[in-house]
Amino acid sequence: MNFGLTQEQEMVVQTVRDFVESEIYPHEDLVERTGEVPPDLGADIKRKCLELGFYGCNFPEELGGAGLDPLTFTLVERELGRGSMGLTVFFGRPSGILMACEGEQRERYLLPAIRGEKVDALAMTEPDAGSDVRGMKCSARRDGSDFIVNGTKHFISHADLADFVILFAATGEEQTAKGPKKKITAFLVDRGTPGFEIRKGYSSLSHRGYHNSILTFTDCRLPATQVLGEVDHGFDIANEWLSGTRLTVAATCVGRARRVFDLALPYAAERKQFGKPIGANQGVSFKLADMITEIDAADLLTLSAAWRVGEGLDANREVASAKLYASEMLARVTDEAIQIFGGMGLMDDLPIGRFWRDARVERIWDGTSEIQRHIISRDLLRPFGA
Template identity: 75%
Template sequence: MNFGLTDEQQMVVDTVRSFCENELYQHEAEVERLGECPRELGEEIKRKVLEMGFYAPNIPEEFGGGGLDHLTFALLERELGRTSMALSVWWGRPSNILCACDGEQRERYLLPAVRGERFDALAMTEPGAGSDVRGMKTFARQDGDDFILNGTKHFISHADLADFVIVFVATGEEETPRGPKKKITCFLVDRGTPGFEIRPGYKSVSHRGYHNCIMTFDDCRLHKSQVLGELHGGFEVMNTWLYATRITVAAMCVGRARRCFDLAVDWAAEREQFGQPIGKFQGVSFKLADMATEIDAADWLTLSSAWRLDQGLDANRQIAQAKLYASEMLARVTDETLQIYGGMGLMDELPVERFWRDARVERIWDGTSEIQRHIISRDLLRAKGA
């Protein structure tokens, strides 16, 4: 792995960071106060990103996207991690699972998403099925050329913005040596389809303004042309396109940690107690040293896992390690930053308490820390036949 950035990669980093600092930071307090990003502001962000030619950077060039490799895209996500997710979501990064679209699906879903004309959301989680994807109860029954969907999804990120949703549901069952196992199929469902409703979700302390939603299907009828991939082939689609999304979480955690760390260093250098800057005290200076070390370690874990994907190497364990370590690192960094700030760290006049709150969800979504540890340990033991 070459540890230096190419000119193109450095340009991506500089451009995205500058955009966040000059166009997005100024709106963060408003988003926190309102609990949402005003639609007109979001559309303005999208317009500017489209004009820069940076929209859909993760989608291959053959479909009109930016065609960034995994490493460069991780660098972009790292910089977007510095700002509010309610704002950065408008820097459109359509789910790359849409690359599985075929024929008319490309004109209806993929290409409009790349052009910024339609917004997508991804739905897997259910009230009774989070990490256990096979435990989902939302079911699609075939009826001639149609499928009839019934069930509920929740914790569906930014579905309130979505024009269509990529939904994974059970479509059958098969017998295995370990007992019955559900077959999973992926569908493309348009907002406004009869029997399909998107409702406001729960109020979360993390990422205010970046909403989760509840989706219900009540005899929702879909044509077979809305199956993404093959019937019962949902896991193949998922494993082909989705597992690298954990790199995005890790990268954004690194970016947010670096911004938070910069605030901690500034405060330690400026805040005085007992006649000197508090950074002079070993109790504070050693915190900074540990934070810097952990951020760098998470950064390299994340970038190296993305690099492995670009080299065509197996990276499942490395991606899990990056997601696990970066999300838990962010929790420690935000907590220590708040400790360095003291009581002021808890006040909403400063962004520290927001970083602290936002950090908590990173150890849960896109695979909990426990799931990541399972992936890592399983990979290690499989090599020994255990």
């Protein structure tokens, strides 16, 4: 791995950072105060992203995307991590899982998503099936050449903006050496399909303006043409997608941590107590040293994992390590930043408290820290037959 960025990568980083600072930062207070993104503001961010040529940048050029490799795309996500997720969601990055679209699905879902004409959302988590994805109860049973879907999904990010969802549902069961295991199939489901309802989700502590929704399916009939990939093989495409989203979480955590540090460092150098800058005190200066060391370590771990993905190397453990370490690093960095700012760190006048609050969800979604440790330890022990 070359630790230096290419000239093109440097340009991408600077372009996205400039975009976040000029188009995202100015609106963050509004989103924090109201918990909403005005539709015209979201549309404006999307339009500017399209004009910049970055919409769908994680897709191949021949499909209309920017064709960024995994490492460069991770750099994009890192810079977007500096801004409010309620706003950066409009800097469109459709689910990579849509690459599994075939035939007419490409014209109805894949290409419109890349062009910004349609927005997708992933529907996997259920009230009784979070980390235990195989325990999902939402089912799709065959009825002739169709499928009838019944069940509920929740915590579905930005489904309120979606034109269609990528639904994962149980379509059967198979016997394995470890007992019965559900077969999972992925479906493409349009908003407005009879029997499919998108409802307002929970009021979340983290990421105001970035909404979650509850999806209900009541005898929702889907033709076989809506199957994404192969019947009973939804996990084959889900596993590839989950790797990408975990890298995104790691990268955005690094970006957010750097923004917090960029606020804490000058404050420590300028804020005076007892006649000298607080940064001159070892109790504060050592915090800064630990913070930047952890940020750099998480950054390199994340970029290394992205490089492995781009090289076609096995990166399951490395991606899990990056997600685990970066998300837990962000919690520590934001907490220490509040300590450096003191009481002001908890006030709405500064964004530090928001970053601290937002950081909490990163250790939960896209695989909890416990799941990441399970993936890592399983990968280490598997060669020994354990």
